[in-house]
Amino acid sequence: xxxxxxxxxxxxxxxxxxxxxxxxxxxxxxxxxxxxxxxxxxxxxxxxxxxxxxxxxxxxxxxxxxxxxxxxxxxxxxxxxxxxxxxxxxxxxxxxxxxxxxxxxxxxxxxxxxxxxxxxxxxxxxxxx
Numbered sequence: 001x002x003x004x005x006x007x008x009x010x011x012x013x014x015x016x017x018x019x020x021x022x023x024x025x026x027x028x029x030x031x032x033x034x035x036x037x038x039x040x041x042x043x044x045x046x047x048x049x050x051x052x053x054x055x056x057x058x059x060x061x062x063x064x065x066x067x068x069x070x071x072x073x074x075x076x077x078x079x080x081x082x083x084x085x086x087x088x089x090x091x092x093x094x095x096x097x098x099x100x101x102x103x104x105x106x107x108x109x110x111x112x113x114x115x116x117x118x119x120x121x122x123x124x125x126x127x128x129x
Contacts (some may be wrong), residue, residue: 001117002026004098009123014090016127020083022098022120028079032103034114036070036083038094038125045097047111049083059110064092088127095122 008020024031032052039045048061049070058070069084081098099116109115 001100002028002031002096002100004100004118004120006096006098006120006123009096009125011126011128012088014088014127014129015042016088017084017086018088018125020085020096020098020123020125022081022083024081024098024100028077030102031079031100031127033106033110033116034072034081034098034100035111036068036081037097037099038092039112039122040094043094045113046094047113051081054104054105061111087124090129092123093125093127095124097122 002024003026004022004024006020006022010123012018033050033052035047035050036048037045037047050059051070067087069080073080099119101115101117
């Protein structure tokens with residue numbers, strides 16, 4: 001089992017940057033895929049990036065491609081997932097969640113919420129114009 005805790009959200013102006021963090025504890029070595037999702041009020045949860053821990057392949061949603069960057073740090077048994085968000089826009093305003101699953105291989109559904117087993121509580125990002 002994996003426990004996830006996000007941090008780093010806040011209120012910024014359009015064009016600013018934020019870096020979100022997600023600390024994975026419990027049994028992070030079992031993580032197969034890691035992802036970031038976001039959900040704005042009244043909207044469905046949107047997958048924005050998925051990372052394959054074995055191949056280190058990263059997939060981005062078109063809405064964030066070129067502006068957001070996923071990275072990972074493994075140190076002393078602690079796995080931390082990062083989401084660097086640059087050139088933020090008001091439409092990026094949402095609650096951001098990290099999520100993982102233990103799968104070895106996924107053919108599709110990389111950015112679907114139903115593909116992930118473990119979720120953090122979320123961190124709020126608000127971008128004003």
